Amino acid sequence: MESKFTEAYEQSASESGHETNCEKIIKLLDAVVDGEASAEEQIFFNGHIEECVPCFESHQKQKLLKGLVSGHLKRRIVPDRLAFSIKAKIQETTV
Amino acid sequence: MSDQTGKQMSKEEKDARFEAELLPVLDPLYNFAYRLTLDEDDANDLVQETYLKAYRFFDYFEQGTNAKAWLFRILKNSFINEFRKKSKQPAKVDYSEVEGYYNSEDVEGESGVATTTDMRTESVQDLIGDEVASALNALPVDFRTVIILCDLEGFTYEEMAKILDIPIGTVRSRLHRARNSLKEKLEKYARSMGYND
DSSP states (O other): OHHHHHHHHHHHHHHTTOOOHHHHHHHHHHHHHTTOOOHHHHHHHHHHHHHOHHHHHHHHHHHHHHHHHHHHSOOOOOOHHHHHHHHHHHHHOOO | OHHHHHHHHHHHHHHHHHHHHHGGGHHHHHHHHHHHHOOHHHHHHHHHHHHHHHHHTGGGSOTTSOHHHHHHHHHHHHIIIIITTTSOOTTOOOHHHHHHHHHHHHHHHHTTOOOOHHHHHHHHHHHHHHHHHHHHHTSOHHHHHHHIIIIITOOOHHHHHHHHTSOHHHHHHHHHHHHHHHHHHHHHHHHHTTOOO
């Protein structure tokens, strides 16, 4: 009963423009995984995910997603002739 | 004659400085160009044009400042102005990468090379990479751009705002929407592979 009351309260608070802590955490996810959160934001974030399992899991997923791009996306190999061609064009250019 | 020699010398100096400061960025710049155009020839042309523009405006470049962000900004502007129209549509998937993967498997099999645990792990890594590339390539170019700049090239939000000419708040919201979209595509793939969550 009590949790239902809290959920209902948080729902109405959210609709009236007051964010729940979980909504604030979702908005902070990117800044946290990118190392762009302020010290205050980071403290609030850490405190919340210690107690909230869904937000903890969202954070894990966001880290995984960033890791997939940074760690698994293959880099294209620069064609050998490109640097040579750029140098040649620059040397031809008169300024 | 002496004037000409002086001019020649200054061009040589400029060229040397240009090459020393800006050519080391060639590798990330080419990768960025490829991820925007999804085409090797277009990426080549875009990178060449970027360097030629940078050369013309090199006097405005402050030595020792962020050459990488400066070149990325020039490339992004060139892409928007000239290359966007002719670049491949986002829905097109880069099948050559996937194709290359399967072909290399065949070759290894035929040559009788034993598949070690390491090679298996490497193949799985490649497959994940192909899937990430396909999902990323299927995103609209504005979404692709913020993910590449942030996750692949490690630019800060402030640098991204300068490269893209948008406020930091827009960088944040675009990145948020881009990641949600990428997550959706990868989750769909994970479900098709039998992972439920």
